[in-house]
Every structure is written in structure tokens, then in C-alpha cells.
Amino acid sequence: MTERKELLVVGNGMVGHHFLNEAAARGLTSEYRIRAFGEEPRPAYDRVNLSKLFDGKTESDIALGSREHYEKLGVELELDETVVSMDVKAQTVTTQRGRTFAYDALVLATGSRPFVPDVPGKELPGCFVYRTIDDLDQIRAHAASCKTGIVIGGGLLGLEAAGALVSLGLKAHVVEFMPRLMPLQVDDVGGAVLKTRIESMGVELHLGKKTVEVMKSGERVCGLRFADGEELEADIVVFSAGIRARDELARHSGLAVGDRGGIAVDMQCRASAPNVFAIGECAALAGKTYGLVAPGYRMAEVAVRTLAGESADCGSFDLSTKLKLLGVDVGSFGDAFGAAPGSKTISLYDGVARTYKKLVLSEDQKHLLGGILVGDASSYSELLTYVQNQLDVGEHPEALIAPAGGGSGKPALGIDRLPDTAIICSCNNVDKGAIACAIREQKLTKLAMVKSCTKAGTTCGSCATLVGDILKSELKRAGVAVTNHICEHFPHSRQELYHLVRVRKIQSFDQLIAEHGKGEGCEICKPAVASILASTWNDYILKAEHEGLQDTNDRFLANIQKDGTYSVVPRVAAGEITPDQLIALGTIAKRHGLYTKITGGQRIDMFGARLEQLPAVWRELIDAGFESGHAYGKALRTVKSCVGSTWCRYGVQDSVGLALRIENRYKGLRSPHKLKGAVSGCARECAEAQGKDFGVIATEKGYNLYLCGNGGMKPQHALLFASDIDEETVIRYLDRFLMFYVRTADRLQRTAAWLNNLEGGLDYVKSVVIDDSLGICAELEAEMDHVVDTYQCEWKTTVESPERLTRFQPFVNSNEPDPNVVFVRERGQIRPALWEEKQGLVEAGQVHLPVLQPALSA
Amino acid sequence: MYVSDDISEKRDELEGMKDLELSEGRWVEVCRLSRITPGTGAAALIDGEQIAVVRARNSENVFALSNFDPFSKAFVIARGIVGDREGTPKIASPIFKQSFDLRTGECLDDPSVRLPVYPTRITDGRIEVLVPSRGHGS
Ligand SMILES: Cc1cc2nc3c(=O)[nH]c(=O)nc-3n(C[C@H](O)[C@H](O)[C@H](O)COP(=O)(O)OP(=O)(O)OC[C@H]3O[C@@H](n4cnc5c(N)ncnc54)[C@H](O)[C@@H]3O)c2cc1C
Ligand code: HEM
Ligand code: SF4
Ligand code: SF4
Ligand code: FES
Numbered sequence: 001m002t003e004r005k006e007l008l009v010v011g012n013g014m015v016g017h018h019f020l021n022e023a024a025a026r027g028l029t030s031e032y033r034i035r036a037f038g039e040e041p042r043p044a045y046d047r048v049n050l051s052k053l054f055d056g057k058t059e060s061d062i063a064l065g066s067r068e069h070y071e072k073l074g075v076e077l078e079l080d081e082t083v084v085s086m087d088v089k090a091q092t093v094t095t096q097r098g099r100t101f102a103y104d105a106l107v108l109a110t111g112s113r114p115f116v117p118d119v120p121g122k123e124l125p126g127c128f129v130y131r132t133i134d135d136l137d138q139i140r141a142h143a144a145s146c147k148t149g150i151v152i153g154g155g156l157l158g159l160e161a162a163g164a165l166v167s168l169g170l171k172a173h174v175v176e177f178m179p180r181l182m183p184l185q186v187d188d189v190g191g192a193v194l195k196t197r198i199e200s201m202g203v204e205l206h207l208g209k210k211t212v213e214v215m216k217s218g219e220r221v222c223g224l225r226f227a228d229g230e231e232l233e234a235d236i237v238v239f240s241a242g243i244r245a246r247d248e249l250a251r252h253s254g255l256a257v258g259d260r261g262g263i264a265v266d267m268q269c270r271a272s273a274p275n276v277f278a279i280g281e282c283a284a285l286a287g288k289t290y291g292l293v294a295p296g297y298r299m300a301e302v303a304v305r306t307l308a309g310e311s312a313d314c315g316s317f318d319l320s321t322k323l324k325l326l327g328v329d330v331g332s333f334g335d336a337f338g339a340a341p342g343s344k345t346i347s348l349y350d351g352v353a354r355t356y357k358k359l360v361l362s363e364d365q366k367h368l369l370g371g372i373l374v375g376d377a378s379s380y381s382e383l384l385t386y387v388q389n390q391l392d393v394g395e396h397p398e399a400l401i402a403p404a405g406g407g408s409g410k411p412a413l414g415i416d417r418l419p420d421t422a423i424i425c426s427c428n429n430v431d432k433g434a435i436a437c438a439i440r441e442q443k444l445t446k447l448a449m450v451k452s453c454t455k456a457g458t459t460c461g462s463c464a465t466l467v468g469d470i471l472k473s474e475l476k477r478a479g480v481a482v483t484n485h486i487c488e489h490f491p492h493s494r495q496e497l498y499h500l501v502r503v504r505k506i507q508s509f510d511q512l513i514a515e516h517g518k519g520e521g522c523e524i525c526k527p528a529v530a531s532i533l534a535s536t537w538n539d540y541i542l543k544a545e546h547e548g549l550q551d552t553n554d555r556f557l558a559n560i561q562k563d564g565t566y567s568v569v570p571r572v573a574a575g576e577i578t579p580d581q582l583i584a585l586g587t588i589a590k591r592h593g594l595y596t597k598i599t600g601g602q603r604i605d606m607f608g609a610r611l612e613q614l615p616a617v618w619r620e621l622i623d624a625g626f627e628s629g630h631a632y633g634k635a636l637r638t639v640k641s642c643v644g645s646t647w648c649r650y651g652v653q654d655s656v657g658l659a660l661r662i663e664n665r666y667k668g669l670r671s672p673h674k675l676k677g678a679v680s681g682c683a684r685e686c687a688e689a690q691g692k693d694f695g696v697i698a699t700e701k702g703y704n705l706y707l708c709g710n711g712g713m714k715p716q717h718a719l720l721f722a723s724d725i726d727e728e729t730v731i732r733y734l735d736r737f738l739m740f741y742v743r744t745a746d747r748l749q750r751t752a753a754w755l756n757n758l759e760g761g762l763d764y765v766k767s768v769v770i771d772d773s774l775g776i777c778a779e780l781e782a783e784m785d786h787v788v789d790t791y792q793c794e795w796k797t798t799v800e801s802p803e804r805l806t807r808f809q810p811f812v813n814s815n816e817p818d819p820n821v822v823f824v825r826e827r828g829q830i831r832p833a834l835w836e837e838k839q840g841l842v843e844a845g846q847v848h849l850p851v852l853q854p855a856l857s858a
Numbered sequence: 859m860y861v862s863d864d865i866s867e868k869r870d871e872l873e874g875m876k877d878l879e880l881s882e883g884r885w886v887e888v889c890r891l892s893r894i895t896p897g898t899g900a901a902a903l904i905d906g907e908q909i910a911v912v913r914a915r916n917s918e919n920v921f922a923l924s925n926f927d928p929f930s931k932a933f934v935i936a937r938g939i940v941g942d943r944e945g946t947p948k949i950a951s952p953i954f955k956q957s958f959d960l961r962t963g964e965c966l967d968d969p970s971v972r973l974p975v976y977p978t979r980i981t982d983g984r985i986e987v988l989v990p991s992r993g994h995g996s
Binding site for chain 1: 930944
């Protein structure tokens with residue numbers, strides 16, 4: 001293996017964190033050994049939501065990274081380790097502990113520091129800034145002995161800090177040097193409305209005041225003195241007078257910096273020395289620094305892509321913001337001040353409701369360029385969408401901000417009108433198409449799921465309504481808008497049908513649809529009901545009354561392949577197989593001319609069997625001691641195992657033995673979707689148990705049980721459910737867990753998706769399965785015992801029934817094999833002939849193709 | 859090769875005169891009705907033509923359409939799941955799950971595709987299918 005190059009990331013704040021995520025997602029970790037340095041004692045957290053720590057949220061609620069997370073990404077993290085110097089010639093950095101690291105690439109993500117104006121007394125005990133968790137802890141500790149607080153600075157952060165003081169029970173003052181609040185985001189009228197709103201909340205505002213001194217009494221702060229000679233008493237002062245990029249490292253090592261600070265970078269975030277990048281608040285792009293998270297995230301992505309050798313460009317940033325300041329909604333978006341030449345303004349000031357809304361329109365009044373909202377920002381994301389997508393605002397743009405019920409024919413911005421390329425979440429740069437696609441493909445039904453899958457709405461939250469609208473619209477399109485009905489034939493969810501079947505003792509689809517549904521059924525409800533009937537009563541699934549319910553796989557007990565032939569997978573429990581069984585498989589496959597391949601589930605799949613060959617193949621398999629592997633069913637598939645303590649020098653338990661016991665216990669169990677399990681003999685986890693619906697990992701003292709993982713399209717790790725439990729407890733918990741899942745999951749919902757949708761999540765499952773909080777454990781165990789006791793090998797039953805075997809005839813009126821099934825040889829085995837390869841048969845008249853007709857348009 | 863358009867245009871007419879022998883086609887016996895489980899289909903081979911014979915779940919209605927799935931190019935329609943969509947009786951291909959109207963052969967998920975359909979009748983408990991006679995066309 002070649003040595004990986006060294007990539008160092010200085011700063012583990014929001015943007016540094018985003019960089020690490022993106023770098024891992026793009027596979028930079030295979031080219032680089034990535035190491036990140038953070039000055040703060042904790043991994044990255046969501047600074048945007050810092051103030052939530054004063055409204056009951058905890059540190060872990062706002063955490064972004066964790067040691068485990070970075071470990072998973074394959075990134076090393078050094079916390080509480082400030083980088084103090086860098087040498088761009090030697091390509092090294094040195095930390096405060098005197099350690100020196102060489103780099104092949106260096107990313108600076110050092111953020112900003114709060115700007116504290118140089119007034120006498122600014123260092124006194126009782127003076128704080130508002131940027132980190134530590135700052136907040138100190139403010140909280142000091143505030144305990146205080147009555148009055150002053151925030152210096154009436155910008156976005158200052159008002160947030162004032163809110164924090166109020167929530168700590170202090171009387172709060174805000175002192176602003178400019179004559180109005182939020183001078184960067186809001187105009188005069190907006191500022192005035194904001195002022196009256198904020199004052200009505202008990203925060204006193206002092207505008208146009210220049211602080212000249214922090215006064216002290218003893219060694220403590222006691223107030224401020226202003227340039228006009230006035231004084232204001234307080235026992236705590238928070239500076240929030242703006243931020244300054246942390247570019248000191250860069251300055252000292254001779255990197256270029258912007259005129260107003262910040263490490264100068266180009267459109268690819270490259271600083272002026274080779275292999276050095278700067279991203280986030282510390283970077284000055286075209287001389288400008290950005291104090292918002294969205295531009296920082298973009299820079300992180302651009303830097304990652306540049307490092308990966310792709311072309312990427314920062315482009316221009318959207319500096320729109322929406323905040324709730326002390327309970328007052330404020331939004332500022334696009335060209336809020338009407339800077340574009342010829343732009344026109346419409347504004348609406350409502351003195352009663354104390355709201356102010358302003359729209360800036362293009363010269364031709366067709367497009368919205370920007371605007372300001374104070375007091376009611378509910379239309380923020382909608383308006384921002386007009387701006388970002390240059391949508392036509394129609395004849396009456398004023399209607400966009402008219403009070404509800406004004407009757408002025410507001411041009412409703414149906415989410416459906418937006419193009420797929422419309423950016424919905426600017427923080428995370430997610431467009432409508434991506435959100436809609438995730439909803440459709442991953443069958444998401446809740447806002448929380450959409451957020452976690454797409455990241456949209458997870459940063460500032462302002463786009464959440466739009467994301468919700470997309471969800472509603474997609475669900476409606478999929479026909480599941482307000483219902484969780486399984487399909488048009490039953491006004492019930494799968495869970496309700498399960499309940500009906502069990503409680504009303506319903507034995508057949510005909511009975512269920514007659515009593516609780518309508519119509520004939522379809523390919524959605526029929527297999528779902530078949531599965532419910534099978535999980536509940538465990539009948540032979542090919543009883544005549546169930547036959548028409550099954551997908552072809554279940555109907556013919558084999559997996560259909562693209563050419564209409566089937567594959568056969570006998571059970572090889574735990575992957576343990578004797579030489580004689582291997583020989584038998586080989587002999588049978590050879591005799592019937594089948595293609596063989598090892599599956600991902602530690603068994604052997606035999607492909608290319610025509611319908612009429614299946615019974616003969618199975619008769620021979622059964623004679624050789626094999627059983628159905630249920631690879632065709634939504635049922636337990638395999639319980640994979642490593643070789644365990646019997647052979648492996650690391651193993652601490654007999655993983656094969658336990659896997660055998662588990663697989664043999666649950667084989668044949670029908671479930672809402674396929675189920676896979678695994679058992680590893682020690683923590684090295686060779687059986688990949690954490691990627692399965694249920695996984696068991698042996699420990700010195702017993703077993704750890706993991707639940708609800710899966711591989712496939714959207715892999716998810718299983719979660720630790722119980723530690724160091726004994727074998728009997730493993731089985732007991734599995735009985736209960738599996739039956740609980742079978743009872744409550746939706747159709748085709750694997751355990752991971754089921755868990756993600758389950759209110760209360762893993763803790764809830766624990767309470768049900770371990771603590772029996774619903775009082776159903778005895779029932780669940782009895783149901784599982786019934787399934788275990790009534791197990792039959794479906795193939796054995798089938799080959800013993802002459803009546804059933806008629807089903808495997810190729811044609812009801814002929815035993816001639818399907819002439820369309822043709823194989824060619826490749827790598828010593830058969831494969832289905834391509835369509836082109838079969839043309840000759842058609843020409844020779846051996847295969848008759850129907851003449852397909854265009855549908856009549858009438 | 860036969861031209862099945864002829865028969866399709868005559869479909870409506872044919873419904874009304876099922877028991878008439880038509881000069882273009884002939885009734886072919888396939889199997890006993892009881893051979894096909896209600897709500898399922900089975901393939902039949904008639905003159906080298908693969909035909910899916912489908913029995914309704916709750917009645918003696920029997921439908922016949924081509925067994926060829928144009929989406930996968932495999933002869934598998936008879937192995938699909940039978941049901942209805944808003945009252946239209948249909949069968950879903952087992953490969954990629956497109957549904958076909960059992961009465962007209964029209965693909966409900968892609969109306970530009972339509973499978974040939976064949977009239978059926980039940981005589982003395984046996985299913986018979988009207989297949990066009992070969993001869994004209996090729
Ligand atoms: C209270 C508050 C509210 C906010 N609200 C919003 C909002 O609503 N919307 C919005 O878009 N933005 C908001 N922001 C701004 C947003 O938090 C920042 O834009 C974002 O955090 C910038 O990320 P960053 O990684 O560039 O900097 P930071 O998150 O500051 O991270 C930089 C990290 O690097 C570390 N560091 C610095 N130098 C070194 C060194 N030499 N060695 C090692 N480590 C070092 C720092 O300790 C810090 O942890 C808010 C900020 C605050 C404080
Ligand atoms: C048409 C769809 C699919 C077919 C025909 C199919 C078929 C199979 C078969 C036959 C096996 C071998 C299983 C065994 O030994 O019993 C297998 C294994 C596997 N399948 Fe699928 N599969 C399909 C879809 C999926 C999907 C959607 C996922 C992901 C969610 C998936 C993930 C896997 C995995 C991870 C294995 C390996 C199992 C293991 O290592 O334990 N498959 N598949
Ligand atoms: S998981 Fe442990 S016991 Fe099993 S094969 Fe790997 S190292 Fe051996
Ligand atoms: S990964 Fe795709 S191609 Fe491969 S077996 Fe699964 S479904 Fe088929
Ligand atoms: S726009 Fe900020 S989270 Fe989506």
C-alpha cells in the first residue's frame with residue numbers, strides 16, 4: 001500500500017466540521033490521512049443554535065461532531081490543541097504543545113473572534129463575549145449574582161445575546177453605536193418596528209450611543225459610560241460589536257490577507273501559499289469575509305472538490321437571513337436595500353400589528369430582487385424562492401405581502417410551480433429536485449426523515465416549511481397524502497390489517513377483502529396480506545386460497561430472473577456446509593445445467609432453472625438434506641457467521657453454533673421485508689453483524705445484541721441494544737423484537753426504516769422488549785413459538801404434493817419448454833442470451849412474438 | 859405471421875357472438891376451468907403462440923392475452939398478480955410490475971404499449987380461446 005498524503009485541518013468549528021464530512025463523503029480519506037485540530041475542548045457544535053443552550057437545550061443537542069463520528073469518517077481529531085504557527089515553505093504547522101506536523105495540504109478553518117472595541121475596562125471580570133459554549137458557561141455562572149446586563153452591539157448577535165440575558169432572568173439593555181438596530185440587515189422603518197417590538201419585551205434600547213469606558217466598582221464591572229457623558233449601570237457586559245476573522249496564523253506566516261482582514265483566497269479557496277486553503281469566516285473571498293454559515297459550507301465543499309481534482313467555484317453567496325430575535329421574526333433577503341439600479345420598492349407598515357414588510361422589485365416589476373420582513377416573516381422562504389429562481393411575480397406583487405384575507409388574489413406560490421433546480425435550503429445547498437427525489441425513492445413520510453436524509457432544514461431551520469410543503473406535495477402525488485392506506489383496496493395500513501387478521505381470526509384474503517376492503521386486490525395488497533397471514537397462521541403458503549396472492553417468487557418458491565427463469569438458494573444455515581453437501585450442490589447444478597454463484601449471504605445460488613425444472617432440482621436437494629432458503633420470500637434470509645472461537649484464535653464464543661441456532665429458529669418466518677442476521681465471534685466483527693437487522697457480537701462475558709441495521713441502498717449501522725447478555729436472553733429478546741417488528745412495520749419496511757419512524761426510537765423498543773412496558777412480551781413469545789413449532793420446509797411439502805406439482809408445468813396444455821429461454825456459455829457457465837442473440841430464433845419461427853399494437857386513442 | 863389487428867378491431871363485435879365460428883379464427887380448448895386457481899393465471903401454448911390465460915378471483919370470467927412482457931422481453935405475464943385498478947381488471951408483470959388491462963391488453967402504466975388479447979369462452983367446464991387462424995399476413 002502506498003503512503004497516504006497528510007491533510008491537516010486547523011479549526012474544528014462548523015465549517016471545519018462540514019469540510020471533514022464532505023471530505024470523507026468524497027473519498028478524500030483514501031488519498032489523505034486527515035487530521036483536524038480544534039482549540040476548543042469539544043468537537044464541533046452548532047454555533048448558530050448556541051443560544052438554545054439558554055432555552056433548555058443541552059450541549060449534546062447542539063453537537064455536530066463526536067469522536068465516534070470522526071472515527072467513522074476515518075479522520076483523526078486533536079482537541080484542545082491550538083495551532084500556533086505555520087511554515088509555508090517547509091509545509092509544517094506547530095501546535096501550542098510544541099508538536100510539529102508536516103502537511104501536503106492544509107486547510108484553515110479558524111473562524112472569527114468577537115471584536116471587542118478598545119475601551120478602558122474591557123478586561124474587567126464581568127465582561128464577556130458571545131461565541132463559544134465556554135463563553136456561555138461563564139456568562140451563566142457570572143449572571144447568577146447579577147441583576148442587570150448590557151449588550152454592546154445591536155446587530156444580529158447582540159440581540160441574541162440580549163435574549164440570552166433575559167432568559168437568565170436579568171434586566172437587559174442593548175447599546176448600539178448606530179442610530180438603528182441590525183443596521184446590516186434592516187432599513188430605518190424596519191429598525192423602528194423592531195425597536196418597538198423589542199422594547200415591549202422589556203429590553204431597553206440605547207441607540208446612537210458610543211461607549212467610552214467600562215466602569216468598575218472594586219474589581220467588578222458596574223456599568224458603562226458613553227461619549228455624551230451619560231452612564232448606565234449593570235453588573236455584566238457582553239460585547240457583541242462584530243467579528244474579526246482569525247487570520248493571525250496566516251499573517252505571521254506571510255500569507256496574503258484581505259484589506260479588511262481575512263485570509264485572502266481565490267474562487268477555489270486557495271490561499272497565497274501552495275497547498276494552503278482557507279474556508280469559513282476566516283477566509284476573505286475577493287476581499288470580503290462572510291459571517292454566515294451557508295457561505296462557509298459552500299467554501300468547504302469547493303475546497304474538498306478542488307482537492308479531489310474536480311473543478312469547483314464559490315460563485316456568489318446569498319446573504320439572506322431569517323431570525324427570531326427575542327421572539328420577533330426578522331427576515332432580510334436578496335437585495336434588501338434596493339441597490340439595483342432602477343429597482344422599485346413596495347412596503348407595507350402595519351402600526352397595529354407592528355409588522356413591516358418591504359419588497360424590492362426589478363425595474364420592469366416582473367421579478368422580486370429582495371426584501372425585508374419584521375414582525376411576521378412567515379412568507380420569508382416563499383419570497384426568497386421568488387428571488388432565487390427569478391419567478392414572475394405576476395400583476396400584483398403587493399399581494400405577496402398583503403395581510404391574509406385581504407382578498408387581493410395572492411399568486412399562491414404552489415411548491416409545484418418551482419423548478420427542480422430551485423434551491424430550497426440555502427444553508428446546505430439542497431434543491432427541490434433532491435428533496436423530492438429522496439422522498440420518492442426512500443419513501444419518506446415525515447419531515448424529520450426528510451431532514452435527516454437530505455440535511456435540508458437542519459441548520460438555520462428557515463426552509464423547514466418549504467421542505468414540509470414538498471413532502472406534502474410528493475405524498476399527495478404518491479397517493480398517500482393523508483392516509484397510510486396500503487392501497488386502493490383497503491382503507492387500512494399494514495399494521496391495522498395485521499391487527500384485523502389476528503383479532504378477527506381472518507384466514508384468507510377473500511375473507512379479509514370481503515369484510516374490510518373492496519375490489520379485487522392488486523400486487524401491493526395481495527402479497528402484503530399473504531405475508532400477514534403467513535406470519536400469523538404460518539399455513540403452507542401455496543394452499544390454493546393463498547396461491548394468487550403471492551409474487552411469482554413466493555408462488556414458485558424461487559427467485560425470478562430477468563429472462564423468466566428462476567434461481568434456487570437452499571438454506572446453508574450460518575454458512576456452515578459439509579464437503580458432501582458441497583459436492584451434492586455441485587452435482588445437482590451440473591446435472592440441471594445451472595449457473596452457480598456464491599451469494600452475499602454465505603450460500604450458493606443456482607441460476608437458470610426453468611419453471612418445470614424446479615421440482616426436480618428440489619427433490620434432489622431435499623434428498624441431499626437441504627431445505628428451502630426462503631431467498632424468494634420476505635422472510636428470514638441468512639444468519640451469517642464468522643468461524644468463531646472453534647477455529648479462530650481471537651474468538652471468544654462459538655459464533656457458528658449460535659448463528660445456527662438463530663437461523664434454525666427463525667427460518668421460514670414471514671416478515672414485512674427480508675430479514676438478515678449475523679453473529680461474530682469477537683469484537684473484530686468479521687461477520688459484519690452491525691450491518692444486519694439483528695447482529696450478535698460475542699464478548700468475554702456473553703453477547704452484545706445490535707438491532708435495526710441494514711446494507712443495501714442506504715446503509716445504516718445497527719444500534720447496540722443490550723450488552724453482555726447470555727444466549728437465552730439473546731433468543732428471548734430476538735423473539736420479542738422480531739414479532740414486534742412483524743406486528744407493527746409497514747409493508748416493505750426494513751427494520752432500520754421501521755426504527756427511524758418509530759416514535760421514541762431505540763429507547764422505545766428497549767422499553768417494549770426488555771421492560772415489557774406494553775405488557776405484550778408473553779404474547780410475542782407465544783406467537784413466535786407458534787411460528788417455530790409449525791415450521792415446514794415449503795419445498796418438501798410441495799414436492800410431496802402431486803397436485804401442487806402441476807403448477808410447475810411450463811404450459812397448461814403442453815409440456816414443451818419455453819422456447820424463448822436460451823443460454824449462451826460464458827466463463828465456463830451459462831448465462832441468459834441477450835435479446836439480440838435470440839433474434840435468430842424469432843426469424844427461424846421458433847419463437848413467436850406477439851404484434852404489439854399501439855393503444856387506440858379513441 | 860398473422861396480423862392481429864384484424865381480430866382486435868373485431869373485438870367488440872366478437873364479444874356479442876362468442877359462440878360463432880369466425881372464418882379468421884378458431885376456438886381452441888386449453889384446459890379445464892378448475893385447472894386454474896381463481897385469481898391466478900397460467901400459460902398456454904397454442905400454435906407456437908404463448909398466451910396467458912387468467913381466471914378472475916370471484917367469477918368464472920376468464921381472460922386471455924399475450925404471455926409476452928414487452929418490458930423484460932420474457933414470456934411471464936401469466937405468472938403475475940391478478941387484481942384491479944379502480945375497477946379495471948388487470949395483471950401485473952412479475953418482472954418490473956407494469957400492469958396490463960385484462961380486457962384490452964393495454965398497459966396501464968404506459969398506454970403506448972398494448973398486448974394482443976383473445977376472446978375466451980367456457981364450454982362444458984373447459985376453457986376455450988379464440989385464436990386467429992394463420993394464413994393471411996405472412
Ligand atoms: C450566537 C451566534 C448565532 C449565530 N447565528 C447565525 C445564524 O442564524 N445564521 C448564520 O448563518 N450564522 C450564524 N452565526 C454565525 C455562524 O455560527 C458562523 O458563520 C459559523 O460558525 C462559522 O464557522 P467557522 O467554522 O468558519 O468558524 P467557527 O465556528 O468559529 O469555528 C472556528 C473554530 O476554529 C477554532 N480555532 C481558531 N483558531 C484555531 C487554531 N489556531 N488552532 C486550532 N483551532 C482554532 C476556534 O476555536 C473555533 O472552534 C451565529 C454565530 C453566533 C456566535
Ligand atoms: C430485485 C431485487 C433483489 C434481488 C432479486 C435480490 C436477490 C438477492 C439474493 C438472491 C441474495 C442472496 C441471499 C441469500 O443468500 O439468501 C441477496 C443478498 C443480498 N441482498 Fe439482495 N436482492 C434484491 C434487492 C436487494 C436490496 C433492495 C437490497 C438492499 C436493501 C439488497 C441487499 C442485499 C444484501 C446486503 C445481500 C447480502 C446478504 C448478506 O450478506 O447477508 N438486495 N440478494
Ligand atoms: S469476528 Fe472475531 S472470532 Fe470471528 S473470525 Fe473475526 S476475529 Fe475471529
Ligand atoms: S445490486 Fe442490483 S444488479 Fe446486483 S443483484 Fe442487487 S438488484 Fe440485482
Ligand atoms: S436554509 Fe438554513 S437550514 Fe435550510
